[in-house]
Amino acid sequence: MFSKFNIILLILVSTVTGVLVYNHNATKHKLDVAEKNVLVLQSAITDQQNLITQMRLDFEKNSQIITHLNEISNNQQTDIRELRDRFSQSSATGRPRDISNIARTRPESVQRVINNSSRDAARCIELASGAPHTPKELEATKASEINSTCPRLANPNWKE
Amino acid sequence: MKKYVILLLSFFLVACATPKKPIEIEKIDSPRLPLLINDPQPLQVKSPQWIVVTPENIEKIWDQFENSDTPLVLFAITPKGYEEISLTLAEIRAFIQTQREIILAYRKYYEEK
Numbered sequence: 376m377f378s379k380f381n382i383i384l385l386i387l388v389s390t391v392t393g394v395l396v397y398n399h400n401a402t403k404h405k406l407d408v409a410e411k412n413v414l415v416l417q418s419a420i421t422d423q424q425n426l427i428t429q430m431r432l433d434f435e436k437n438s439q440i441i442t443h444l445n446e447i448s449n450n451q452q453t454d455i456r457e458l459r460d461r462f463s464q465s466s467a468t469g470r471p472r473d474i475s476n477i478a479r480t481r482p483e484s485v486q487r488v489i490n491n492s493s494r495d496a497a498r499c500i501e502l503a504s505g506a507p508h509t510p511k512e513l514e515a516t517k518a519s520e521i522n523s524t525c526p527r528l529a530n531p532n533w534k535e
Numbered sequence: 536m537k538k539y540v541i542l543l544l545s546f547f548l549v550a551c552a553t554p555k556k557p558i559e560i561e562k563i564d565s566p567r568l569p570l571l572i573n574d575p576q577p578l579q580v581k582s583p584q585w586i587v588v589t590p591e592n593i594e595k596i597w598d599q600f601e602n603s604d605t606p607l608v609l610f611a612i613t614p615k616g617y618e619e620i621s622l623t624l625a626e627i628r629a630f631i632q633t634q635r636e637i638i639l640a641y642r643k644y645y646e647e648k
Binding site for chain 2: 458482485
């Protein structure tokens, strides 16, 4: 029924068709995988960009906080230095101040100064622990109005 | 009797034949519970009344105490001691303020959206 030639032809055509179908499927599979990879990579790029943006924002926040804390620390050190100077600074004659002598000769004046300073120091501790400023403290801008013990903490609108 | 046994067994077989659902585990990211701690109340500091005592005014001060029913006792401090107390209090104040600002900074950094 079938000649030898037809059989060989049939086998050949089948083989070629099989190979073509196999190649087509393999290529289609590769394309599918490549498409999926592209989607995964695009998603990863988006995630990375979001991460970079978040890291940049975190860094800025970090810098602001550190700057603020440094400012507070500098103000504190200045207040403490000024307080130390008050005890030891030179008088008009150039000699170091001796509060013992001053207290001996003018006890009422020294008593008044010490009590005012104690009151100011107590208020400074209250403010440091989180007490809100009074309107008077916020409005103080002159030397006579400020808390002389911690002006940078007690009177934020005062300029040196 | 055999019929009933077979019928009973067939019920067990039916149960075996029921397809089982696969177990699905779904992971959900739940945010951490916020730490609910109240802030401490700000301090209310009473400042002491200082009296400067010298050999010249000590008698006057004792007289004032006697007239005002104040016990005739003074806790004394030298000028140097007063200086040390003042500077120590200033350091304590700086420390309190720094600690508070650090806590507020952490809260702002981690809790602000």
